[in-house]
């Protein structure tokens with residue numbers, strides 16, 4: 137597997153990973169073909185995931201700039217076609233409580249509003265543009281995986297109500313059985329009324345169609361293999377031709393090659409997450425597990441499992457995986473997921489999986505995404521670092537990137553919109569630290585005591 141800390145680049149025209157999403161998305165929408173000659177454009181965007189496509193869409197639609205997206209492989213080849221499809225009110229990994237500690241309540245509230253706008257934006261695009269992406273009804277369950285985690289669920293509910301007037305429902309174990317599912321490791325839950333499941337690759341295809349219809353060009357099989365300067369122009373070298381651009385947006389997130397641009401070096405940490413999808417549950421299994429809910433579900437572990445029932449009654453579950461790309465295909469990572477599913481749903485102890493795949497989540501050192509213009513004239517911009525929560529915020533980031541390109545700065549005085557990705561200290565040792573943390577979190581999740589944490593979804597301010 138491509139390893140962004142080691143490999144030179146993500147390839148050229150590679151097929152999608154063998155995911156359930158790729159198998160069920162239908163035909164790929166037409167793109168503008170690989171770059172096959174030299175050209176000059178106003179804005180080039182590297183990466184055709186949600187961020188790059190949204191930036192292209194908003195540049196064309198709202199600012200009349202027909203940008204050119206350069207994608208190494210194909211639309212949605214990176215995280216955007218591989219994720220769990222949880223559209224949550226989230227951006228990055230920082231809890232709302234920690235945001236308050238870091239920036240004070242007024243700024244934390246403004247950041248939160250920006251995050252809320254991200255989820256609203258995705259929902260509106262899906263509805264108003266009729267994006268066919270199997271969007272499921274809203275609801276996010278944060279499930280207590282051990283009895284003592286109910287204290288955290290209850291205290292989180294109080295925190296949200298008292299500080300933000302946000303009403304999230306505390307469900308008991310029997311509420312879960314009556315309305316959602318029956319299983320182990322489910323001692324109750326906090327239910328948020330917003331957040332929903334989507335088919336992530338269909339969503340990426342939908343964005344590509346919108347971006348192209350607005351005038352943006354999307355070139356698959358066009359990896360940027362070198363980046364040069366020519367006067368006021370940035371020159372992006374692809375195998376089929378050079379693209380000269382006044383401004384360049386890097387939308388490469390967890391797939392950013394190590395030498396793409398000096399301003400990105402050692403500022404992201406790609407971390408693998410694996411997903412499996414079972415065969416469709418039989419009527420008997422559905423009834424035995426009482427699985428009625430289409431809510432997206434996360435548990436209270438720090439190394440959390442995320443799971444959901446798909447529209448065709450398959451179950452999807454994802455969680456942490458290998459440390460290195462070299463170990464990514466080791467079957468034990470899928471085994472961990474199927475065992476977790478069987479533990480959670482003893483009625484499904486015979487369940488097998490039909491699909492498995494993995495992808496690189498992009499972690500930033502300060503746990504928040506950064507949408508940033510690296511120089512005063514805005515020659516190079518980027519947005520990345522969403523953690524496992526980029527389905528909604530990446531689209532908001534694309535909109536903000538487009539504004540930065542045309543010099544709009546109103547509302548950009550937020551830490552996620554005006555500060556660079558911090559460098560990782562001791563960057564060569566990131567994976568050693570990750571290994572140690574995985575051990576520590578695993579033991580704390582399964583056996584130890586925990587401090588209060590919030591789910592990746594944040595409250596909506598009343």
Ligand SMILES: Cc1cc2nc3c(=O)[nH]c(=O)nc-3n(C[C@H](O)[C@H](O)[C@H](O)COP(=O)(O)OP(=O)(O)OC[C@H]3O[C@@H](n4cnc5c(N)ncnc54)[C@H](O)[C@@H]3O)c2cc1C
Nearest residue numbers: 183185186187208214215216219220222360495525526527
């Ligand atoms: C397994 C997994 C599960 C996840 N689940 C969820 C979830 O349920 N909910 C959620 O909110 N988030 C989830 N995420 C995170 C979410 O998918 C991402 O935050 C989001 O898709 C980022 O989109 P993006 O457009 O920024 O990057 P990507 O979609 O990763 O796109 C980057 C693109 O850049 C291209 N590229 C890289 N280098 C070059 C180059 N040199 N030249 C040209 N192109 C290049 C790559 O080929 C790639 O297609 C998950 C991630 C993974 C891996």
